[in-house]
Amino acid sequence: MIKDQLEQITASLGTNTTLVAVSKTHPIERIIEAYEAGQRDFGENKVQDLVEKYEALPKDIRWHMIGHLQSNKVKYIAPFVHLIHGVDSFKLLQEINKQGQKNGRRISCLLQFHIAQEDTKFGLSMEEATAFITGPEFSLLDHVRICGVMGMATFTENTAQIRSEFQSLHRIFRALKSTHFSSTTEFKEISMGMSDDYPIAMEEGSTLIRVGSKIFGRR
Numbered sequence: 174m175i176k177d178q179l180e181q182i183t184a185s186l187g188t189n190t191t192l193v194a195v196s197k198t199h200p201i202e203r204i205i206e207a208y209e210a211g212q213r214d215f216g217e218n219k220v221q222d223l224v225e226k227y228e229a230l231p232k233d234i235r236w237h238m239i240g241h242l243q244s245n246k247v248k249y250i251a252p253f254v255h256l257i258h259g260v261d262s263f264k265l266l267q268e269i270n271k272q273g274q275k276n277g278r279r280i281s282c283l284l285q286f287h288i289a290q291e292d293t294k295f296g297l298s299m300e301e302a303t304a305f306i307t308g309p310e311f312s313l314l315d316h317v318r319i320c321g322v323m324g325m326a327t328f329t330e331n332t333a334q335i336r337s338e339f340q341s342l343h344r345i346f347r348a349l350k351s352t353h354f355s356s357t358t359e360f361k362e363i364s365m366g367m368s369d370d371y372p373i374a375m376e377e378g379s380t381l382i383r384v385g386s387k388i389f390g391r392r
């Protein structure tokens with residue numbers, strides 16, 4: 174069943190979009206099932222689970238940290254994490270940079286923007302992001318790699334609203350790409366779309382969809 178779901182989703186992806194299989198709360202055996210079907214990108218939203226699963230599973234898996242990340246926990250995932258999706262403060266970015274330096278690597282990150290009409294979701298405003306991107310300390314961070322943006326749409330059945338929120342994230346991406354990141358080739362990712370809304374996200378230019386329950390079943 175996992176294999177069938179993966180095949181179905183993968184077949185619908187454009188060449189520019191990568192599927193991150195969100196395995197949070199699901200046991201190792203189910204992740205292995207997906208791995209054996211060829212899946213290599215997996216996402217978790219809790220640091221402890223991410224570390225445990227990294228240790229237990231094959232080392233060619235690319236682990237994505239998709240949840241809210243506290244600065245004091247960055248050190249646990251810094252040695253191996255492939256991409257941190259939810260960078261929502263400069264303080265967090267500075268800590269990721271510090272841990273990247275300690276581990277001798279540049280850690281790839283996405284800036285998370287608040288695009289939903291709910292205040293429960295984390296994320297930066299364009300003003301907040303611009304404030305630190307243009308600040309004096311930003312260019313000193315040489316152990317992070319800003320690869321793009323991430324956002325979550327409102328939990329609603331109103332597909333027009335979801336679409337317009339994804340469009341706003343794409344606009345944010347374009348605005349940053351044409352200004353502060355115009356000479357940064359790695360700034361190319363737009364992480365948006367989950368089980369219920371990824372087809373809309375793909376139409377609106379998503380390059381990374383984060384799909385959990387549609388692959389692994391309900392949590």
Ligand SMILES: *Cc1c(COP(=O)(O)O)cnc(C)c1O
Pocket residue numbers: 195197218239240325366367368369383384385386387
């Ligand atoms: C859980 C989660 C997902 C996946 O959600 P599904 O609805 O199960 O596909 C995607 N992104 C984030 C940030 C999540 O926490």
